[in-house]
Amino acid sequence: MVRPTMEDVAAKAGVSRALVSLVMRNSPKVSDQRRTAVLEAARELGYEPHVMARALASRTSTVLGVMVSDLRNAFFAEVVEGLDAAAQAAGFDLILNTGGRSPSRERAALRSLLSFRPAGVVLLSPVVPASAIEDAARQCPIVLVSRTSRASTVDTVNDDGEAGAALAVDHLVELGHRRIAHLDGGGAATSAARRKGYQQAMRGHGLEPLVVRSEHTDHAGEKAVHELLGSYDRAGLPTALLAGNDFNAVGAISALEEAGLRVPEDVSVVGYDNTSLAALRHLSLTTVDQPRTEMGRLAIEALLERVRGERTEPVRHLLHPSLVVRSTTIAV
Amino acid sequence: MVRPTMEDVAAKAGVSRALVSLVMRNSPKVSDQRRTAVLEAARELGYEPHVMARALASRTSTVLGVMVSDLRNAFFAEVVEGLDAAAQAAGFDLILNTGGRSPSRERAALRSLLSFRPAGVVLLSPVVPASAIEDAARQCPIVLVSRTSRASTVDTVNDDGEAGAALAVDHLVELGHRRIAHLDGGGAATSAARRKGYQQAMRGHGLEPLVVRSEHTDHAGEKAVHELLGSYDRAGLPTALLAGNDFNAVGAISALEEAGLRVPEDVSVVGYDNTSLAALRHLSLTTVDQPRTEMGRLAIEALLERVRGERTEPVRHLLHPSLVVRSTTIAV
């Protein structure tokens, strides 16, 4: 289990440790002859540079911290995939943590990430207070995904939830719907924008908004529909629902079908996020797509710009969502 | 962005660096008076030990590498959650990579993990050849999840796919089904065991196995059902399907319903993995549950046993799956 060091490679190749270091960093100022000899020795010994020692000596890190609230949520998992792809492409490695939507656990997770002295940290929909984020930003560049910030030291990557919700409302109105309810995402960081976009779009069409408080789970979606069913008779029921996210939409669909209402014939349903769930032929959910891979890419990009000192002004990426029309929406 | 070091804390507290080191490691041989002073100084400066420097100096790592083939698969994402929880509890951090089911990318990912000199590495359903894994095992303890190995240097954590498939078959037979087809998982590492368990269970019940080649995606599930529909007339069609995993099952259900067959009235369907997908009320898929959190926990435990030198013999965890009966299976 004891791995060779640069010293071993140097001895084997008959050169100095410094020369091996130069070769390992692809320095151009090494003769071809020596380079070959060093590479050969390294290969024979199975030598690979020790990333941590390198980080310590060079005072630069190739590690990026990622805190994700919950990997079980397909949306987050897919953003992490995007982060990973972008990080790998840039030669960075991710150290990953989950915070479980608990402020105290998130705090510990963040502290743990920072103790690696990472080049930067990505926080995926964190629930810690803004002050904790600003404290962290004093230690290394921070990018927030799916959460906004006013601090000039942190960058943010979000989808334009207002636009996304409006997209969905426009689509439904175009299909002739007029009674369109929104199942609100509750405490989720993205809820406010989606709700606002919904309300504005409704009013823009001269329609009355109807917001039902809910959460980003399928169970909450069911409950919200039950509430609606309890409050309205069949004729007064909304003909379309804009759910807070895909999970919520699936729950809503369940409850509707259980109540004998067909989707989309009786009620149209639109989700949000376009998770892999929505794409399943079996569900074929009309939903608003957030470009997750792109979000991951932009987050890494923003981080690296700060790392390289290319920028000190904050950047606020507001990605344009797009509507993916599938089978859960239909003309009224 | 320049963070305080142990030296700074020592200066502020008026003690030596070594003493600060002792305090940071909770050594009992420090007087209460000094401990308080050091802790106070650390707090004021916002000092946190540098994990990498610590790793280098102590020649021990608190980092565990994790390579996951694909985070989009909810099963893997949930195992990673389990790994993270167990690692956090033991004071370890995860560095995470994706390999994208490509041997070359997995190789690079693994190399990248090893260059951190981690205490151990967890490989989640890797597709690299066994030799690459054994090479890695020469550098640090390796645990394989959802993949078997004969090497005495690597530990494995798997669910008992044979037992799981048999559980499903038994359930279906008990419901009166006799024509039960299996949609095979193709190249996936877990496929062979599930197929074997299915075949043995079928023969055990005096039934003829029928294996349809498929993959672990919903699209492949649809295709497999189309094949079945093309090969059998309505009367000869299997009355039950055991899919390779949940995604595959969902695809199969779609195709069945599209063909005018109701699930479960006409055809019962059983999935595998019990991903969050299966639990959605809307699908309510009968499926075989793998204890993912437990798998993550056992993987970390096995790793740490090797790290601590408590064990050199390989361990082969074969977890007992359980059947979760929901709404996609019914008596014939």
Place this chain on the structure above:
DNA sequence: TCTATTGATTAGAGCGCTCTAATCTTGTAA
């Protein structure tokens, strides 16, 4: 009073690397 003894503290080397500055080689121009 002097020496053990115990517990608390610290000096200093070293982990595996990078980086600056110094040194060693060549080739070339005068």
Place this chain on the structure above:
DNA sequence: TTACAAGATTAGAGCGCTCTAATCAATAGA
């Protein structure tokens, strides 16, 4: 032949920490 520039190589300090061994202080025993 000498001087010098340019390129190739290396010595050595240092990154922030741990760890061993040494030192120091305070108490106890003779």
